[in-house]
Amino acid sequence: MATTMTPTDLSAIAQDLSTDIDGAFAAYVRATADGIFTGALRMLGDRSDAEDVMQETYARAYNALAGYPPKRIEQLKVSGWTWTIAANLCRNRLRSRARKPTSPLGDADVAETGAGPDEEALSHMSAVLQAALLTLPFPQRAAVVLRHVLDMTYDEVAWALGRPVGTIKADVHRGLARLREIYPEEDAK
Amino acid sequence: MTDRLISDLQSLKTTAPQSAVDAAIVASGAVDGYVTRSSPLGTLYVAFNDRGVSAVDLAESPADFEERFAHLYGRAALPVGKLPIVISANLDRAIETGKPGRLPLDLSGLTEFQAAVLRKAAEIPGGQVRSYGWVAREIGRPGAVRAVGSALARNPVPVVIPCHRVVRSDGHLGKYSLGDPGNKRVLLESEGLDVGEYEALAGRGVRFVGSDTTGIFCHPTCHQARRITQAHTIQFKSERAARKAGFRPCRVCRPAVAA
Numbered sequence: 001m002a003t004t005m006t007p008t009d010l011s012a013i014a015q016d017l018s019t020d021i022d023g024a025f026a027a028y029v030r031a032t033a034d035g036i037f038t039g040a041l042r043m044l045g046d047r048s049d050a051e052d053v054m055q056e057t058y059a060r061a062y063n064a065l066a067g068y069p070p071k072r073i074e075q076l077k078v079s080g081w082t083w084t085i086a087a088n089l090c091r092n093r094l095r096s097r098a099r100k101p102t103s104p105l106g107d108a109d110v111a112e113t114g115a116g117p118d119e120e121a122l123s124h125m126s127a128v129l130q131a132a133l134l135t136l137p138f139p140q141r142a143a144v145v146l147r148h149v150l151d152m153t154y155d156e157v158a159w160a161l162g163r164p165v166g167t168i169k170a171d172v173h174r175g176l177a178r179l180r181e182i183y184p185e186e187d188a189k
Numbered sequence: 190m191t192d193r194l195i196s197d198l199q200s201l202k203t204t205a206p207q208s209a210v211d212a213a214i215v216a217s218g219a220v221d222g223y224v225t226r227s228s229p230l231g232t233l234y235v236a237f238n239d240r241g242v243s244a245v246d247l248a249e250s251p252a253d254f255e256e257r258f259a260h261l262y263g264r265a266a267l268p269v270g271k272l273p274i275v276i277s278a279n280l281d282r283a284i285e286t287g288k289p290g291r292l293p294l295d296l297s298g299l300t301e302f303q304a305a306v307l308r309k310a311a312e313i314p315g316g317q318v319r320s321y322g323w324v325a326r327e328i329g330r331p332g333a334v335r336a337v338g339s340a341l342a343r344n345p346v347p348v349v350i351p352c353h354r355v356v357r358s359d360g361h362l363g364k365y366s367l368g369d370p371g372n373k374r375v376l377l378e379s380e381g382l383d384v385g386e387y388e389a390l391a392g393r394g395v396r397f398v399g400s401d402t403t404g405i406f407c408h409p410t411c412h413q414a415r416r417i418t419q420a421h422t423i424q425f426k427s428e429r430a431a432r433k434a435g436f437r438p439c440r441v442c443r444p445a446v447a448a
Contacts, residue, residue: 025219026267029210037205051209055216062217129197148198179194 010078018074021065029058032079035150036086042145043090045134053093057086080152083160087142094138132183139163140175147172211269215239221262222269223254226284228348229379230372233284234258236266237276241293245346247368261345262298280349287315287351287380294346302330306340313354316380317410317442318387320358327443342366353377360391382410390424397425397444399436406431411442 013031016024036057040050061082065073133141139161146157147168157172158165215222221243223236234254236244244262248254251268258266272280279292289311296304305328313319325337341352347367353376357363362384365373374384390409399406400417406425407414425431428438428445438445 022219022264025217026214026265029214029217033205033210033213034203037209038201038203041203042201051206051212054205054209055213058213058217062219125197126201129201133201144198148195149201151199176194183194183197 014074014076014078017065017076017078018070021062021073025062025065028061028078032082033058035079036082039083039145039150040086040090042130042133042149043138043142044093045130049093053086053089056089057082060085060089077156077159080156080159083146083152083156084162087146087161090142091138129179129183132179135182136175136178140171140178143168143171144175144179148176208269208271211267212271212273214267215269220265220267221258222272223258223266224269224272224280225251226281228284229375230348230368233348234266235280235284237272238295239273240295240297242276242280242346242349243295245348245367247372283349287348287354287376289346289349292349294350296345298345299340299343302328302333302336303340303343306337307344307346307350307352310341310344310352310355311350313351314412315351315354316377316382317408317412318354318356318377318382319408319442321355321363322358323408323444324355326446338364348376351376358391358396360388360393362388394426395424396427397431399423399425399431399434404436405439406436406444407439408442408444411439411444413439413441 010031013024013028017028033054036054037050040053040057041047044050044053064085068076133145136144142161143157146152146160147154152160154165154168154172158168161168211222214220215237216239218239221236221238223234223244226233226235231247234244234246234248234251235242236246236258244258244266246254246257248257255266258264271277275291275293279290283289283292296307299307306324309324309328321334321337321341322331324341325331325334328337330336337355341355342364344350344352344366347353347365353365353367353373355363356373362373362377364370377384387410395409397406398409398414398417399422400414401421401423405413406423423434423436425434425436431438431445
């Protein structure tokens with residue numbers, strides 16, 4: 001599970017990928033998929049979109065790794081690197097959704113809450129917080145999700161989103177401030 | 190002081206659905222996925238990738254199948270719980286009827302000749318048999334009878350491409366690539382062919398049967414031939430004998446090139 005994976009485990013996976021991509025690829029996906037799925041779900045608010053993004057992410061990751069020299073793969077911070085792919089796909093998905101007036105973001109979110117088996121377990125608090133996240137502009141939302149839902153460091157978030165650390169810190173700060181306005185702590189149950 | 194918002198954000202962590210993770214691994218192309226299906230021969234292992242079904246095999250156990258697959262194709266196979274829609278919609282029917290239908294197949298590892306042989310074999314209806322020589326002639330390579338045999342022996346997707354319907358013309362069923370050699374008989378009998386009767390007929394040298402009312406000759410297992418009543422059935426040991434008797438070849442089973 002990605003959430004319990006230590007950096008040491010992940011560097012062992014990078015090592016394995018550098019010698020045998022096909023042989024180590026399944027272990028790499030299993031080690032990082034929970035994080036990618038969680039992040040995509042929280043950024044997009046829709047399980048099936050999150051699954052699509054996850055699948056596309058790993059298809060691209062596989063093609064990219066196949067073109068890298070072993071030395072480069074060996075030194076890869078796989079979790080952050082995978083997010084460089086996934087974050088772009090999440091952004092693209094939101095853009096293409098915005099172009100389709102028939103499926104606005106809000107609808108997907110409402111339809112999704114309580115839909116899947118996991119979502120039934122999603123408490124009222126989580127549902128409200130998920131909805132609040134979706135009101136943030138994408139750069140803030142992505143930064144908050146990677147930093148505070150997935151516990152990535154500012155450096156990792158900056159790399160994953162391709163922006164300077166200072167910008168990321170400002171986005172996280174603004175994002176949290178806005179969340180506090182629409183998600184007041186005393187109301188949260 | 191703990192920050193409620195931050196801890197609530199952390200509680201938004203979740204796990205990816207196993208089936209989606211498997212699908213992502215298979216879709217990447219790093220490995221093939223596989224599922225199992227029951228068949229008259231026992232448990233069939235069916236592997237697939239984004240091109241289609243890549244292998245159908247019998248094995249003692251999942252571990253046995255994975256080892257055989259890796260050895261044959263140089264890739265790993267991963268058990269999955271969910272099939273791509275285009276495969277799940279067509280796989281069971283393809284296994285049941287012994288006909289690929291709309292089931293996508295990955296024949297990318299084969300030569301053009303091998304693929305042509307398999308596509309031709311896939312045209313033989315259930316419960317009927319044709320000879321290796323017939324396949325060779327039909328694909329325009331009448332001299333390549335042995336090569337047809339080799340191509341069928343290396344069929345990566347037996348059952349759904351019914352190589353079991355291609356037999357020797359002397360009445361012996363010939364070799365079969367999927368498990369026990371007797372499996373060829375099991376499959377043909379499960380499709381309703383009376384194998385004993387066919388073997389006896391072919392063993393006596395009969396290659397074709399005709400109807401004296403229509404003047405048409407067929408392969409003995411062609412469904413047209415099976416409609417001929419005993420009193421009107423004429424047996425032929427060769428195409429020449431049939432032609433000499435004034436018979437023309439059936440247009441459905443094409444026992445010979447039309448004159």
